Amino acid sequence: MTNPSPPLMPVLSATGLMKSFGGILAVNDASIEVTQGSITGLIGPNGAGKTTVFNLLSNFIQPDRGRVLFDGEPIERLPPYQIAQRGMTRTFQVARVLSRLSVMDNMLLAAQQQTGEKFWSPWFLPGRIAKEENAARDRAVEILESVGLAAKANDYAGALSGGQRKLLEIARALMTRPKLVLLDEPAAGVNPTLIHQICEYITYWNRQGLTFLVIEHNMDVIMSLCDRVWVLAEGTNLAEGTPAQVQSDPKVLEAYLGS
Amino acid sequence: MFDYLFSLNPGIIGYLVFLITSVAVYGLFSLGLNLQWGYTGLINFGHVAFMTVGAYATTLLSLAGVPLLAAVSIGAVLAALLGLLMGFSTLRLREDYLAIVTIGTSELVRLVALNEGWLTKGAFGVQSFPLPLENFRPTVGTRIGMIVIISAIFGTTLWKLAERCVRQFRRAKTWQHQVSAIASGLLGLLAIRLWVVSAIALYDFRSSPATNGLLFIVLITVAIVFWALERLVKSPWGRVLKAIREDEEVAKALGKNVFAYKLQSLMLGGFIAGIAGAFFAWQLSTVYPTNFEPLVTFQAWIIMILGGAGNNAGTLLGAGIYWAYTALTRDLERLPIAADQVGALRIMVIGLILMVLMIWRPQGILGNKDELTLGK
Ligand SMILES: Nc1ncnc2c1ncn2[C@@H]1O[C@H](COP(=O)(O)OP(=O)(O)OP(=O)(O)O)[C@@H](O)[C@H]1O
Ligand SMILES: [Mg+2]
Numbered sequence: 001m002t003n004p005s006p007p008l009m010p011v012l013s014a015t016g017l018m019k020s021f022g023g024i025l026a027v028n029d030a031s032i033e034v035t036q037g038s039i040t041g042l043i044g045p046n047g048a049g050k051t052t053v054f055n056l057l058s059n060f061i062q063p064d065r066g067r068v069l070f071d072g073e074p075i076e077r078l079p080p081y082q083i084a085q086r087g088m089t090r091t092f093q094v095a096r097v098l099s100r101l102s103v104m105d106n107m108l109l110a111a112q113q114q115t116g117e118k119f120w121s122p123w124f125l126p127g128r129i130a131k132e133e134n135a136a137r138d139r140a141v142e143i144l145e146s147v148g149l150a151a152k153a154n155d156y157a158g159a160l161s162g163g164q165r166k167l168l169e170i171a172r173a174l175m176t177r178p179k180l181v182l183l184d185e186p187a188a189g190v191n192p193t194l195i196h197q198i199c200e201y202i203t204y205w206n207r208q209g210l211t212f213l214v215i216e217h218n219m220d221v222i223m224s225l226c227d228r229v230w231v232l233a234e235g236t237n238l239a240e241g242t243p244a245q246v247q248s249d250p251k252v253l254e255a256y257l258g259s
Numbered sequence: 260m261f262d263y264l265f266s267l268n269p270g271i272i273g274y275l276v277f278l279i280t281s282v283a284v285y286g287l288f289s290l291g292l293n294l295q296w297g298y299t300g301l302i303n304f305g306h307v308a309f310m311t312v313g314a315y316a317t318t319l320l321s322l323a324g325v326p327l328l329a330a331v332s333i334g335a336v337l338a339a340l341l342g343l344l345m346g347f348s349t350l351r352l353r354e355d356y357l358a359i360v361t362i363g364t365s366e367l368v369r370l371v372a373l374n375e376g377w378l379t380k381g382a383f384g385v386q387s388f389p390l391p392l393e394n395f396r397p398t399v400g401t402r403i404g405m406i407v408i409i410s411a412i413f414g415t416t417l418w419k420l421a422e423r424c425v426r427q428f429r430r431a432k433t434w435q436h437q438v439s440a441i442a443s444g445l446l447g448l449l450a451i452r453l454w455v456v457s458a459i460a461l462y463d464f465r466s467s468p469a470t471n472g473l474l475f476i477v478l479i480t481v482a483i484v485f486w487a488l489e490r491l492v493k494s495p496w497g498r499v500l501k502a503i504r505e506d507e508e509v510a511k512a513l514g515k516n517v518f519a520y521k522l523q524s525l526m527l528g529g530f531i532a533g534i535a536g537a538f539f540a541w542q543l544s545t546v547y548p549t550n551f552e553p554l555v556t557f558q559a560w561i562i563m564i565l566g567g568a569g570n571n572a573g574t575l576l577g578a579g580i581y582w583a584y585t586a587l588t589r590d591l592e593r594l595p596i597a598a599d600q601v602g603a604l605r606i607m608v609i610g611l612i613l614m615v616l617m618i619w620r621p622q623g624i625l626g627n628k629d630e631l632t633l634g635k
Contacts, residue, residue: 060508084514092512098505101498108495109502110513116495117515119523123490133495176513 009036010069011180011211012088017056017066019049026052027063028235032213034180039202039212041222041243044232045256050215051093053232054182058083058090071179085112087179091186093215095165099158103149106157106168107140108133110175136175143171147201163190170198180211187218199225219247231255263586264452267459269466275456276474277542278582283477284538286578287484288555289562290571291531297568298492299524300504302358305345305365307555309338309529313536314546315372315379318388327391331537338533341368342526350521365553373548384547391541392472397464405475406458412482413454419572420447446576469544477538481575484531488571500524501569561609565616567623576625584609 012034019027027049034040042050055061057068059080068076075083084090098106114136115121116129144150147167152160160168166186173181186202187195199221202212216222222229222243229246231239233255239246246252262271288310295301316334321327345364349356372379379385397405420443427440457478460471491497499520502510507517540546558581566577588605596604620626 058512060511079516080511081514081516084512089514090512092508096506096509098502098509100505101501105498105501109498109510109515112514114495117499119496122494122496123487129494172513 010034011036012057012068012070012213014053014057014066014068017053017068018064019052019056019061020064026235027056030066030232030235030237032057032230032237034211034213035228037206037209037211038227039206039214039225041226041229042213042215042232043217043219043222043229043246044238048232049235050232051184052235054090054184054215057182058088060090084176087177088182089173089176089178089180090182091169091173091184093184093188095162095169097157097160097165097168099156101157102154103144103157103160103168104137104140104153106172107144107153107175108136110172111136111139112176140175143174146204147171148197163194166190167194167198170201174205174210178210180213183212183214183216185215185217187216187221195221223247269463272456272459272463273467273470274586275453276460276470278586279453279457280470280474280477280538280542282575282578282582283481284535284542285558285562285581286575287477287481287538288532288535289559289574289578290484290488291528291535292559293528293563293568293571293574294488294492294500294531295524295528297563297570297574298497298504299500299521300354301521301525301528302354303361303525303528304358304556305361305363305553306528306532306559307551307553308341308361308365308368309532310536310539310555311365311368311372311551312338312341313533314540314551315385315536316533317537318385318540318546319379321389322385327389331534334537335530335533338536339526339530342529343522346522346525350518350525362553365551365556369548369551372551379548382548384545385540386545388540388544388546390469390473390544391476393469395464395468395472402462402464405461405464409457409461409475409478410454412478413450413457415482416450417447417454420444420450469541473538473541480534480538484534485571485575488531492571496520504569561613564613564623567626570623570625573623573625577623580624581609584612 010033013032015031017027017030018025030049030053032042032053042053044050052061056063056066059076059078063076066076067074070083070086070088075086075088078086098109101109111132114129115125115132121129141150141153144153147170149164149167149171152164157165157168166189170181170183170186173183183202186198190198195218202214202225206212214222214225226243229241229243230237231246231249231252238255239249239252241249262268263275288306291309292303292306295303295306313331313334316337317327317330320330320333325333341364345357345360349360373381375381376383424440424443424447427436427443430436457474460466460474464471492500499510499515502513502515503517503520510517510520539550543550562577562581563574564577565580566573566575585605588608594601616623
């Protein structure tokens with residue numbers, strides 16, 4: 001998916017990210033930039049530090065050093081929930097669903113700025129809550145339909161298969177009305193047909209104006225989806241460019257084969 | 260045993276009033292824990308601390324001349340503040356820290372009650388404090404009004420039980436549904452009996468104003484708290500709590516301030532347990548530090564697990580079963596063994612019942628079986 005004229009405004013830019021666990025430098029001076037409206041890829045061998053970079057960007061793990069700008073504002077000190085509220089939603093490498101809640105409740109939870117989530121409101125504003133819930137439910141059904149989970153809306157999320165969980169997680173992320181979605185290996189453990197479907201959804205939503213940053217090992221997915229790709233190896237930037245450029249970069253080939 | 264079910268003898272009625280009040284007080288207490296653990300997944304092993312604060316604050320303040328309603332409210336707020344304190348120090352850490360800190364706090368609170376005699380009267384205990392409605396002498400009209408009020412509560416309970424009974428009979432595909440339908444029916448009959456008993460006690464208010472008055476207000480309190488909690492846990496607010504119970508990282512990733520919700524849950528649970536503490540004190544009519552041993556916390560856990568954690572109606576049912584068990588094993592005291600051995604025996608049997616329950620119905624009596632087969 002190449003945009004005719006790539007807009008230059010970066011929605012997310014991180015520079016000089018550092019994180020060590022004990023003695024191990026998992027992320028060592030990594031940078032990444034995501035342009036508004038793009039689908040950006042993040043690739044690298046196992047253990048390269050990709051998931052850790054996601055954790056640093058969303059502040060699930062605090063960076064030792066580095067700067068993260070989202071929409072032009074520094075967010076590296078904000079708690080994860082505030083980052084999510086600002087419109088950057090992440091998914092997890094191993095899909096995490098709320099097992100003992102229904103698929104629908106998983107979706108409704110993701111809606112933002114709900115009056116009903118304030119402590120006093122359930123007693124005093126039931127009418128307003130019901131109205132918001134109905135609106136959120138309609139939207140949830142729409143999104144669930146688009147990922148083929150509408151029939152499962154009333155099942156427990158814990159009863160979904162692995163691939164369905166991945167879909168639910170992506171659907172749930174979209175339910176937050178994000179500006180930027182970080183997807184950690186959306187295609188891992190998913191059958192080829194479904195991978196194809198997921199890719200189609202991602203392009204569809206991208207055309208609706210959503211920006212994506214995607215970690216993926218499946219090179220076909222990266223080639224078909226991404227405008228730009230960042231390559232990470234041993235916690236540092238190795239290369240950056242269009243998918244074709246990156247794929248023919250000897251350094252990248254070496255990193256993948258040599259590890 | 261049949262006396263309990265049919266007799267109108269004043270002695271039996273009096274004992275049943277005691278039992279209903281106990282069920283209500285323990286039910287209220289356990290509802291607080293259920294909010295914290297059953298809905299939010301907070302491990303609170305020191306729930307009795309909230310009750311201690313509520314009981315002491317209410318009785319000491321009312322002895323100092325503060326009106327009862329104000330005294331209970333202050334007690335409950337203090338209990339909630341204790342929750343705030345515990346939460347602030349631990350909720351950002353791993354969850355097992357909360358378990359340890361709550362145990363420690365509950366023992367600390369009890370030791371303060373025991374040793375700070377200038378404030379709490381120490382081991383001597385707080386005595387002859389004012390009791391609600393003890394000087395109330397209602398006219399026939401007022402008493403009938405009170406009976407109408409509690410009839411609304413019992414009537415609603417019966418209605419819900421009847422609904423459940425019919426629903427389960429309709430669904431009756433498996434024998435579990437039939438058992439459940441029959442159990443609902445029997446519970447309904449029991450509720451009618453307790454309704455009659457409560458009505459008689461209220462009509463005969465003068466026989467013992469303090470206990471009958473306590474019965475009246477504790478029933479109303481439980482009804483209000485139950486209704487308020489149901490409203491909360493079925494709202495989007497409750498959905499966030501359940502999400503935190505399931506996986507707090509997900510809640511964070513979806514923009515929920517997990518720490519604030521945990522604090523709210525801990526504080527509201529503490530507030531409710533603080534109110535329960537006031538009723539506990541009024542029912543005992545004297546308060547000693549030994550009333551607040553860690554055992555009380557574990558009774559609340561037993562009650563909640565019996566009925567089904569994460570289910571408010573189940574928690575109240577658990578309290579009922581716990582006290583029915585206590586009443587039915589009361590006759591054991593006539594056996595020629597020492598009283599503390601009887602006590603130990605009762606606890607052993609409760610342990611056995613819990614073990615059987617965990618094998619046969621690990622989700623608790625009203626818990627949802629489907630939830631157990633789910634993967635994480
Ligand atoms: N919480 C942690 N504690 C200690 N070490 C960690 C932690 N998280 C990651 N690491 C280490 O950091 C390095 C990078 O891990 P990371 O999960 O970011 O890799 P990745 O690029 O996502 O790999 P994969 O493609 O296999 O998912 C690994 O060596 C890993 O062992
Ligand atoms: Mg990873």
